[in-house]
Amino acid sequence: MSGLTLRSVRKNYGDVPVIKGVDLDIAHGEFVVFVGPSGCGKSTLLRMIAGLEDITGGEVSIGDRVVNDVEPRDRGVAMVFQSYALYPHMSVYDNVGFGLKLAGTPKAVRDAKIRDAAKVLQMEHLLDRRPAQLSGGQRQRVAIGRAIVREPDVFLFDEPLSNLDAALRGDMRMELARLHNDLGATMIYVTHDQIEAMTLADKIVVLDAGMVQQVGSPLELYNNPANLFVAGFIGSPKMNILQAAVVAGADGPVLQTEMAGGGLAWCPAPEGLPVGGKVSVGLRPHALARDPAGPVTGEVRLVERLGNETLVRLALPSGQEITAALAGQEQIEPRQHIALGFGQADLLLFGEDGQRLTA
Amino acid sequence: MTDIKTSPPDAQPKPVRLPPSRGSRKTRMAAWLFVAPAFIAYAAFVLAPLCMSIYYSLLRWDGIGEAQFYGLSNYVTVLTDSDLLQIIGNAFQLVLYFTLIPVLLGLAVAAAIRSHMAGRFGTITRTVLFLPQVIPLVAAGIAWSWMFASTGLVNQTLKAIGLSSWARGWLGDFVWALPAVGIIGAWVLLGLCTMLLVTGITKIDPSLYEAARLDGARPWHEFRYITLPGLRQEIGVCITVTVIAALASFDIVYISTQGGPGITTTVPGLEIYRLAFAHRQVGLASALAIVLMVLVLISIAPVQWFTRDKK
Amino acid sequence: MKTASPNSLIARGLIIVLMIVTLLPFLSMLSAALAPQGTYPNGLQWPADPQWGNFVRAFEVARMDQLLLSSTLIVLGVVPVSVLIATMAGYGLAKLTSNRYKWLYLVFVFGLTLPFEAVITPLYYEVRALGLLNTRFAIILPLIGLYMPFSVYWMRAHFLNVPHDLTEAAQLDGATRWKEFWLVQVPLARPAIMSLTILLFLWTWNQFLLPVVLVQDPMQRTMAGALGAFQGQWGTDIPLLCAGSLLILAPTVALFLVFQRQFVAALMQGAVKG
Ligand SMILES: Nc1ncnc2c1ncn2[C@@H]1O[C@H](COP(=O)(O)OP(=O)(O)OP(=O)(O)O)[C@@H](O)[C@H]1O
């Protein structure tokens, strides 16, 4: 069993806190993805797990061993770098086998392992080449191969696909998913790319400013974001956020937004919200659909036709712009006025502190 | 509005990655261990002697007997004694020859050639011009002592072109010995400077010259406003190297003139050697050594400042 | 630049003049070296009866075989050690880049402009105290120290350009610092090490001040140092002196001609960085 536990892990660079107390439990064999805006500390956290970065406070355990003071090489982790970090002076074969050689693995065993890994990654024909003679995708394979042969308990990936073009990224993504299936090892993966995060992860960890915002499966995060940050971060196009006030209605408090200009009250407020309070209303672009009687009306500013769906940028009478992703190929032109509707259940409410309000 | 489609929420430019001071305490420990042997060697044979030099410079000591504390008197001597001042002045006169000749000639060649020296001609040029850098300075000194000798090539040439009255024993001449020594240094450094400047000029974007010509620039303007600024770094390198070679010269003078006639060609390096090991004035020699070190530093500092900072 | 513009003709002319000026002293020495023994030759004049035997005599008089051996021993004592410890230090300093450690680097850099004359007097007493006066170690040990500023500076500049990721990848691959250094860093540093080796070889071989001050016996000196003694002894016999000088500078020139490209590159970079 080699899960991974972080207990109030902290990291300061000088006086600047970069990781501000992270708690995390990762089970054996899980595929965990760290996402978050640039500079939020994803790489730092990953490197602390790898042992490349001192831990200012807290505890990192791999399996049931606290590894704070264990050298990277003794932690049973392997890492794939964004830059690949292949040794330029060694052949692919030697790059992949370097770790085994250092560990004193007998030559025959080493050779078998290298060839196995090459077969898994379909790079047997590349073994004699130097890294300089490889394409980006091939280098990526070699970097992964180097990680595989060490048979680590935990694989760490820091934006491994970000230097590849879109098509190759798609292929490698599927290959990584397959690899995870085959090896069954714990994998921690840092990325900027939502699609990578959503498709690969068993569990996504959303970080912001050195703190965990939410941990959960991709759909959990999509359906039930814990706060405005996660709501805005997960899902694309981005969730629309509208300001609403709680006002007194005929049957108790209702939410009123500026959406319809005149101030239309269109949903009963959840219990416990005092009249006069303010909330943020989140509405996913995909929750909107054309509905002549719908409450959301406005002027079309921009239309993007993707074939399977139509993205519409709509200016509300208040001036705020929202995005709608309409299924199929809608006949809509800019400057046209349209009305959109949505289901009650698709509304997500957030309090003034940004935390989710559950009804 | 392209971010409507797949807005990665963090498509802002990435923060600038700080230099890799990343790394653990253990990394730093290991780094110290790697530096240690070099530092010990450096400390034992440079830093310690340097401190001793400073210490000796405060003494009156013949190197054998009792040393007396002498305060700053040695420095006062160095900065007031007319012979020593002349010796220091000699070094600065040498700078004129060691620096100006190679840099000006190098600039002329570079400005004229303004392209890469490729092919066989380039290889031959490089090989020949670097020869003086490869041989010991002592050999250069001997070769030129012979050139400047009364039956040497210089006089031979002068006689051949009808200037026999100019012929003389150059290195024994009170007026001409120092310039002659300067010529030797210029000869040694000429090739290096030329090659540095020629290489530097090939790095200047040729379209700059074309643009300047379209703007109506004369050759002189091109040189003044494109070549010179473009070569600032290389010129800085040449000046640095040649100034150090001039101020700290020893080998050439030792071989060609022994500092004579009189002290007309004596330089600080040679005088330190004489004072310490012939005249047994270790304190004075050390004070001169420290002054020499400081002179080199303050001569080089402005050059470095001028040529490196403003990029 | 295929078409020779008037400009490049002028340039060629200038360069050819420079080359002639560079070569004349050598030719003049050669013509003198071939003159009959005991005569006063003229500057540049092909002797009627070239005395190639002068070289043989100079070889014997200067005891060139022993000089070669001595210089080689000194180079072997200085260069490998200097390159090794400078490479290590360059690597270490490249890892200590934060402001807290900057002083260490600056201490090394300070030595870059230090004239050897500034420390030669105390070095004499230090070497004497170590009991090494008049041995080759009197040259070898101080030179190692004196070369450190440049060598360390040089190697550090190289290691700063090696991606930090490689170090980390090696660490994760299970390499100790020492193994990483030898198996990853040193192979990658080969060009820089090569240039440094060439420069240190030249500077050692041609070193003059230290042998003159610290070693009396010419047979324990470097080539250049021995040449000083040779001149002192045979300075009046011009043919012999010139023949000896040519012999003494022959080894480096021969090496230079063979490795012309590497030498030129090393000397140019050496100047730029130094
Ligand atoms: N060596 C360092 N010294 C000081 N601060 C640092 C250092 N390295 C990183 N930081 C800071 O730590 C924070 C987190 O950096 P980190 O590299 O973990 O971000 P990230 O989430 O991986 O970003 P990206 O998505 O751009 O890779 C950043 O604000 C960064 O500026």
Ligand SMILES: [Mg+2]
């Ligand atoms: Mg990162």
